[in-house]
Amino acid sequence: MSLERKDEHDHGAWLAEKELSLIEKTYLMSLIWLDKRFRIVDYLELLEDMYYKINLQMPKSHTEQYNLDNKFWYWYPLYALGSFSVIAYLVAAVSGALLGFYYAPATGTDGDPIAYETIVAIMKDLNFGFMLRSIHRWAAQVMVAAVFLHMLRVYFTGAYKEPREVNWIIGVILLSLTMLFGYTGYLLPWNQLAFWAGQIGVEMSLAVPIVGEWTAQLLFGGFSLGQPTLQRMYILHVFVLPFVVTALIAIHIGIVWMQGIAEPH
């Protein structure tokens, strides 16, 4: 009695009787080896299923249904603004990750703040550092601009109406978070502008009754600015916001995909 199974599921025998090129053989052997362990075939079916679902014919759009597309809708270029926000966000993410290798969120005790000095070092000593910082700044500025303009295009083409309320609200949250992204980043160089913008932030939260002091403690690490403020801004900027904003953008675009772009009449 042998443990080898001799039936139609003997893939080894099947493989042997086929005439295969070396590539096909290697491929099949690794596939079978992996499939025995991970049951890949199940996942392939899942993928196949998804493939056909994705490639379902979408319902006809308004312009197609009423054959209005022979008239050029000259605002269409503005429909790229949402994608431009995404691209600028990606560029900012990549350049930001590189900047993060060289930046330290510390105020230090004497002399110029360490954060400020690391940025001076990035700009003066690091190869390509000046450009890197420039790219990050501009990507951020352009992203905020694109998001604002995207909101305006959605407003003036009436694309926010029923049934797209949820996406509009997610958009408002995204807009606020984008500005918060910018604000927390603005504080990181710890220069005069950063410090006094932070000061305004603290004053704003302290003005709110009941939860104000708590908010100032949580976000700014106290009622006056210092190391805790800088550290919190850093964590918000490079940890919390990236996760939240990326997830929300994914949901936002997922919803656009489900609902389709609102066609103009």
Next chain:
Amino acid sequence: MSENESNEPRTDGSGPGIVAPDDEVPTWRERKERTTGLSRVTYEYFERARREDQDLRQESSYVERDVLGFPTWPHETIRNIALASFFTGMLLFLSAMLPPHLGDVANPAETPEVILPDWYLYWSFGLLHLDPINPELAIVGGEKIMSDELYGVLANVVVVGVIAILPFLNKGSARRPVEEPFWAALGVGGVVFAFTMSILPIQEMFPWEVAITFDLAFFLPIIAAAITYAVLKTMREGYMYDLNRRYYRLRPPR
């Protein structure tokens, strides 16, 4: 070992290892139908929704075309890559041409003359400077009921809140601004308001009286909105006539 031809279940580990569903095993659908509570209502609703969808599809006179658009690959993909590369290129060009500068180091002892956030927060910063219109209550001896700072924070909350509830205020299928002059005017007024609010933090720097700047900050948006409304109302008739003619020629009313 002899091959066992019969279909009797075996316990030696060979064989299909899966018990075929017989009459005893409930199908997935039956399982769902037997559930209770929330999952039961969810199931019932989905059944209804699916039936409704199907009925509507069968009733509709909608004709499927063979090709509903152009292919994602290569047409759409190439176009998107081209657009994305161009945009990224512009970004890099901008970065190379206009590098940022790094101001003076933070100095808590010295308040700068002009404190400003980044440009996209100007409007929000401007809303913090609304103290001249923070209401005073006669009952509490002409004192303001809330601090100017709190008033500014609330103004921010109100502005963002109003934007957030827009889809619940304006419904319907109109899309083009001419179709709804009021909402277009509101939008234009809002945009101009964002700009005029942005100059409030530097209102002292103009060579005329502060009050004039402050009043202009509220009048300009209203004027812009009024002009938009008038223009769109005037355009509307001819425009809607054309649009309707096209629309109804293609889709005569039932």
